[in-house]
Amino acid sequence: MNPRISILLSLVVASLVGGCVGEPSKEPPIVPIRNMYNQPRYDSQSKAPFFEDGRTMRPMVEGTIPREADPEISHATGRTDDDAEWLLEIPAPIVERMGGMAALVERGEERYGIYCSVCHGDSGDGRGVVALRADAIGASAMLPPTFHDERLRSIPDGQLYAIIKNGIRNMPAYKHSIPQDDRWAIVSYVRALQISQASLGETAMNNTEQEQ
Numbered sequence: 001m002n003p004r005i006s007i008l009l010s011l012v013v014a015s016l017v018g019g020c021v022g023e024p025s026k027e028p029p030i031v032p033i034r035n036m037y038n039q040p041r042y043d044s045q046s047k048a049p050f051f052e053d054g055r056t057m058r059p060m061v062e063g064t065i066p067r068e069a070d071p072e073i074s075h076a077t078g079r080t081d082d083d084a085e086w087l088l089e090i091p092a093p094i095v096e097r098m099g100g101m102a103a104l105v106e107r108g109e110e111r112y113g114i115y116c117s118v119c120h121g122d123s124g125d126g127r128g129v130v131a132l133r134a135d136a137i138g139a140s141a142m143l144p145p146t147f148h149d150e151r152l153r154s155i156p157d158g159q160l161y162a163i164i165k166n167g168i169r170n171m172p173a174y175k176h177s178i179p180q181d182d183r184w185a186i187v188s189y190v191r192a193l194q195i196s197q198a199s200l201g202e203t204a205m206n207n208t209e210q211e212q
C-alpha cells in the first residue's frame with residue numbers, strides 16, 4: 001500500500017477511535033457478548049405494573065420476620081407475648097448470650113457512650129453537648145429529661161428498650177443503628193446509671209440527716 005495512504009488511513013482510524021474514548025454518551029455501551037449484563041429488574045422506588053398497588057418495594061407479609069431476626073417476638077418488642085404489658089426485666093436468654101449481666105452492662109456502657117451520651121449526658125442527667133447547644137439556642141423542646149427522676153426510674157425495662165428502638169416524641173428512633181441485643185445492653189447500663197445516682201442521692205440525704 002502507498003505509505004501516504006496508509007498514514008492517512010491510520011489517522012482516520014485513530015480519530016474515529018479517539019472520538020469515542022472518554023466522551024460521555026447516552027447510548028448503551030457496545031457489548032458484543034451480552035452474558036448476563038442486562039437483566040430485567042425493578043429499580044427501587046420505581047413503579048411496577050405487575051403489582052396491584054404499583055409498588056416495586058414490597059411491604060413485608062404480615063406476621064413474617066426477617067430470617068436474621070430474633071424469633072422471640074417479646075425480645076424484639078419489649079412487650080409480653082400477648083402484647084398486654086411491658087417486660088419488667090431484660091429477658092434472661094439475652095443476658096446469657098451476651099455473656100452475663102456484667103458483660104451486658106459493660107457493652108451497654110460502651111454503646112451508651114456512642115449513641116446516647118451526646119444528648120443525655122455521660123451520667124444520664126440530660127446535659128449532653130447536644131442538649132447544652134439546644135439550651136443555648138433556646139430550643140427547649142429538644143431538651144432530654146434526666147434519667148434520675150421517679151418516673152423514669154420505675155418504668156419497666158421493656159418500655160426503656162422500646163424508647164431506644166422506636167424513639168419517643170422529639171427523640172428519634174435508634175432501631176436502624178443499634179441492633180436488638182445492644183438496645184437491651186443499653187437498658188442495663190441506664191439501670192446501672194440510675195442505681196448509681198440513686199445511691200449517691202440517698203447517701204447524701206442520709207449524711208444530711210446524720211448531720212442534723
Ligand code: HEC
Nearest residue numbers: 115116119130142143144145163164168169170171174186
Ligand atoms: C439526638 C438527641 C438524643 C439522643 C442521641 C438520644 N435521646 Fe433520648 N431523648 C431525647 C429527647 C429530646 C428526649 C425527650 C423527648 C420528648 O419528651 O419530646 C428523650 C427522651 C428519652 C427518654 C425518656 C422518655 C420518656 O418517657 O419521657 C429516655 C428513657 C431516653 N430518651 C433514652 C435514650 C437512650 C437510652 C438513648 C441512646 C440509645 C437516647 N435516649 C438517645 C434526645 C435524645
